[in-house]
Amino acid sequence: MDISITRSAFLKALPDGNGLSFGTVFTDHMFNMDYSPEKGWHNSRIEPYGPITMDPSTMVLHYGQSIFEGLKAFKTDSDAVNLFRPEENFRRFNRSAEKMCIPRIDEAFALDALKQLLAVERRWVPFAPGTSLYIRPTIIAMDPFLGVRASYQYRFFIILSPVGPYYKEGFDPVKIWVTEKYVRAVPGGVGDVKTAGNYAASLCASEEAHKKGYTQVLWLDGVERRYVEEVGSMNIFFVIDDEIITPALTGSILAGITRDTVIRLAARWGNPVTQRRISIDEVMEAHAAGKLQECFGSGTAAVISPVGEIKYKDTVLPIGNGEVGMWAKRFFDRITGIQYGRVEDPEGWVVPL
Ligand code: COI
Numbered sequence: 423m424d425i426s427i428t429r430s431a432f433l434k435a436l437p438d439g440n441g442l443s444f445g446t447v448f449t450d451h452m453f454n455m456d457y458s459p460e461k462g463w464h465n466s467r468i469e470p471y472g473p474i475t476m477d478p479s480t481m482v483l484h485y486g487q488s489i490f491e492g493l494k495a496f497k498t499d500s501d502a503v504n505l506f507r508p509e510e511n512f513r514r515f516n517r518s519a520e521k522m523c524i525p526r527i528d529e530a531f532a533l534d535a536l537k538q539l540l541a542v543e544r545r546w547v548p549f550a551p552g553t554s555l556y557i558r559p560t561i562i563a564m565d566p567f568l569g570v571r572a573s574y575q576y577r578f579f580i581i582l583s584p585v586g587p588y589y590k591e592g593f594d595p596v597k598i599w600v601t602e603k604y605v606r607a608v609p610g611g612v613g614d615v616k617t618a619g620n621y622a623a624s625l626c627a628s629e630e631a632h633k634k635g636y637t638q639v640l641w642l643d644g645v646e647r648r649y650v651e652e653v654g655s656m657n658i659f660f661v662i663d664d665e666i667i668t669p670a671l672t673g674s675i676l677a678g679i680t681r682d683t684v685i686r687l688a689a690r691w692g693n694p695v696t697q698r699r700i701s702i703d704e705v706m707e708a709h710a711a712g713k714l715q716e717c718f719g720s721g722t723a724a725v726i727s728p729v730g731e732i733k734y735k736d737t738v739l740p741i742g743n744g745e746v747g748m749w750a751k752r753f754f755d756r757i758t759g760i761q762y763g764r765v766e767d768p769e770g771w772v773v774p775l
Pocket of ligand 1 (some may be wrong): 655
């Protein structure tokens with residue numbers, strides 16, 4: 423399938439790479455493609471970044487039938503541009519599509535479209551330390567209709583945003599708050615895919631966390647409210663008595679690609695990650711016994727984010743004396759080293775542009 427390219431008549435000034443935060447600046451162009459039952463996915467095009475005109479009755483606005491992905495492009499020291507495991511993102515995109523009754527995309531075509539968009543937008547890949555070009559593929563339901571059913575028509579788009587750290591703390595430890603009041607997902611629901619509603623459902627809890635001085639929410643399982651699931655924008659790892667533990671993928675947790683990368687690296691280093699259910703009580707007990715050595719999150723936006731404090735009920739668990747833990751640093755250094763092309767990549771995770 424051909425992709426038409428319409429270039430913007432005006433190019434924006436590039437932002438100062440050193441002052442970049444997350445998700446506020448967008449590039450000059452975007453990729454767009456439409457779906458109809460008659461034509462399937464069609465009309466693939468790269469065109470100037472701009473608003474999507476839609477009828478107020480458009481289904482995505484009412485029933486939230488939408489999915490998205492998050493991946494990054496990295497500028498290397500030799501001025502090359504690297505993607506990191508992008509096939510995994512498009513594979514997960516299709517898993518999300520299936521669960522949200524959205525027609526699958528051709529993964530190889532989507533990756534090719536992304537590469538063509540990046541070729542047009544290459545100047546936007548920032549090179550200041552710790553920065554990257556965040557990539558947001560999205561599909562939204564486009565039928566103008568108010569009945570509740572799956573839409574017949576869809577828009578697939580990809581937008582790009584030069585970013586710095588996701589958290590204002592950068593790589594300094596963040597503080598997370600365990601909510602007992604709210605749940606994020608339940609078995610049989612959609613917590614294991616990237617759909618907008620999961621994030622909308624997290625907002626009240628996030629607001630409460632912020633008011634209490636915490637960066638993010640640590641979610642417990644939706645049934646017993648005992649087992650740790652994930653943090654708002656990351657998967658979570660604990661190091662207890664030298665064992666690295668992460669909650670098993672029980673159906674209500676997002677299968678993070680950075681999570682998978684941590685698991686594979688740890689196995690290669692001879693310290694396999696245990697994937698199992700872990701209750702918040704176990705975390706509290708490990709802390710009380712002095713065995714909770716580290717806690718960190720993993721995600722595309724957050725990369726590896728050390729956790730320096732967890733609050734559960736009235737108890738505050740300080741972790742690691744405000745320092746970045748050994749494992750968090752080791753994973754962060756290796757993953758970013760591979761992404762920026764500074765260390766070897768035996769698994770072939772990097773896809774150069
Ligand atoms: C990501 O890590 O890419 C995410 O999608 C998390 C968040 C920014 C929604």
